[in-house]
Amino acid sequence: MPALPSPLPAPSIGDAPAIEAHTRAWVERAVVGLNLxxxxxxxxxxxxxxxxxxxxxxxxxxxxxxxxxxxALAQCDPLRTETTLLIHPWVLEAFxxxxxxxxxxxxxxxxxxxxxxxxxxxxHPDYRFAGTSxxxxxxxxxxxxxxxxxxxxxxxxxxxxxxxxxxxxxxxxNIATLERLxxxxxxxxxxxxxxxxxGS
Numbered sequence: 001m002p003a004l005p006s007p008l009p010a011p012s013i014g015d016a017p018a019i020e021a022h023t024r025a026w027v028e029r030a031v032v033g034l035n036l037x038x039x040x041x042x043x044x045x046x047x048x049x050x051x052x053x054x055x056x057x058x059x060x061x062x063x064x065x066x067x068x069x070x071x072a073l074a075q076c077d078p079l080r081t082e083t084t085l086l087i088h089p090w091v092l093e094a095f096x097x098x099x100x101x102x103x104x105x106x107x108x109x110x111x112x113x114x115x116x117x118x119x120x121x122x123x124h125p126d127y128r129f130a131g132t133s134x135x136x137x138x139x140x141x142x143x144x145x146x147x148x149x150x151x152x153x154x155x156x157x158x159x160x161x162x163x164x165x166x167x168x169x170x171x172x173x174n175i176a177t178l179e180r181l182x183x184x185x186x187x188x189x190x191x192x193x194x195x196x197x198x199g200s
Contacts, residue, residue: 040188138174
């Protein structure tokens, strides 16, 4: 099976608005459009998703910004900001490095005493679940245009899961959706997202 398509190389820092637009298009077309996250539509429609494009070019700078965004989300009214996407195109471009960083991100959460209040989900253009090949379509559930840390409220997740059949049911539904779509279908969605942001 051919590898899943990755996006074009990250634009320059001056193109941060296009990077945000690209990520917004991915949320609309893939995450919500394919119903990969059943509880993402409401905050998207209500404008309660905060998109932040980090200028960080090293892990230390990213940690500083991650801490600031975690604190900001914890202190913000959920009706204003339900969740935050911290997009960091210029650091942790390699998936293995990104994956290793997730332990650092969780340690940051704990150091702020926000574990149990917030959690961090991970998305990357080359995301790969353990035991899968690079071209496995199931990896697309966590493939975003750029490396992204998703900051979520624990209580919101608990309320959303309570009305579903459980996380496993969501996962199985996502796998079925992606297998029906196939690699060519996912590639077309990726092209549409790029076109929405960059016009090509």
